[in-house]
Amino acid sequence: MSSNFPVRKIIHVDMDAFYASVEQLDNPELKGKAIAVGGGGKRGVISAASYEARKFGVKSAMSGSLAIKLCPHLIFVKTNFERYAEISKKIRKIFHDYTDLVEPLSLDEAYLDVTVNKKGNPSASKIAEEIRTRIFEEVGLTASAGISINKFIAKVASDYNKPNGQKTVNPEEVIEFLEQLDIRKFYGVGKVTAEKMYQKGIFTGLDLKNKSLEYLDKNFGKSGRYYYNIVRGIQDSEVKPDRIRKSLAAERTFSENLSSEIFMLDKLKQIAEEVSRRLLKSKVAGKTVTLKIKYSDFTLQTRSKTLPYYISDKDVILETATQLLYQETLNNSVRLLGISMSSLNTEKKEKPQPTASVSVQLKFEF
Incomplete structure (x- = not known):
């Protein structure tokens, strides 16, 4: 590691099976049982699975039909994102008792920079332990944490135990x-990348470290330098509390494939209303509308249009999405439609971050 490279005390907190755990918290009869959030119905896709379900191989992004084959006694529960957001807000409030440098990655995980913290506690490990204890006592859920000198290592470490x-x-x-x-x-x-690395004899970090920057650039393109740096503990990515949302989307998977644009208009209307609701709730608007089409053979197509002004109104979103739908002939019958808004009217602001030199790293109490 370079002597000029900043060392921080970073904690990555990751809630355990968050959506499923919230459902088990709210419904005690589900505790200890194999449950899947989402995924119900013939074409449903699972959003999360409890640890009891994971033992059978059930996991997020898996089809409900496959999950039930793996775990015949699986219980499907409808998603309740408003409830998950409510719980997430309580957890983030705990984070902010320790530092304002909190970067949420999603509802169930976040980075915290505690190099300088509100408690004046020099031990990031003790802070992480205290945060996890408070989450359990005040919210009723368990969390795991990784602690190290940068975001990459902290995230990897949070999955360890x-x-x-x-x-x-x-x-x-x-x-x-x-x-x-x-x-x-x-x-x-x-x-895919892991498989490619295996083929080239790269199985561990040491194998990766033994490859030159030129070799990694040649075989892995733009990602080559990233791999070269992270395996040496080099990552200068700051925890950004004002992490800006770059896009907002909603989508629907249909129980039966749709073959005509006319049958899709009603679905598009529902999706446009959901996107508009989320934009208004987040108090943002966007210029670029993207229509996502997944065909019955699972091929994916996107069509986009950028407007000269910001929009959040459901009717304008629907009108633009409809134009995109009719822009080209469909390649096949359709199993999923989605609408996303990007080029949002948000401004990125940078804040100074406390850092420490590697030369004093051994003085750090982790």
Whole structure:
């Protein structure tokens, strides 16, 4: 690691099976049972699964039909995003008792920079433990945490002792931790990339570290430098509390494939109303409307149009999406439609972040 590279005390907090755990919290009769949030019906897709269901191989993004084959006694529960957002807000309030440098990634996970914190506690590990205890006592849910010098390592570490655990990777342990790490555990290395790395003899962080920057650039393109840096513990990504939403979307998967644009208009109206509701709730508007079409053969197509003005009105969104639908002939019958808004009227603001030099890293109490 470069001597000029900033070392921070970063905590990544990740709620355990969040949606499913909220449902079990609200419905005690579901505790200890295999449940899936979403995924009901012939074409449904699962949003989350309880740990009891995961033991059978049930996981998010899986079709409900496959999940029920894996786990015949699986219980399907409807999603309730308003409730999840309500619980998430309570959890974030706890985070802000320790630091204002909180970067939410989703409703169930966030980064916290506690290099300088409101409690004056030099130990990021103790802060993480205290936060997890408070979440359990005040909200009734369990959380896992990873603690280290940057966001990448903290996120990887948070998955180590799940559920309801935490792992700290101290500054002097970073290189050894990364060298021993299975390449599949590297955040940012997906299934396809992992397979490609396997074919090239890269199975661990050490294997990756032994490859030159030129080799990684040649074989992995723009991601090459990223892989080269992270395996050496180099990541200068700050925790950004004002992380700006870049897009907002809604989509629907149909129980039966639709083959005519006329049959899709009613569905588009419902989706446009949902997108408009979310825009208004978030107090934002956008210029670019994108129509997402997934065909029955699972191929995906997007069509976009950028307007000269910001919109959030459901009728204008629907009108634009309808134009996009009729813009080209459909390739096949359609199983999913979605509408997203981007080019939002939000401005990015940067805030100074507290940092510390690697040269003083051993003085850090993690």
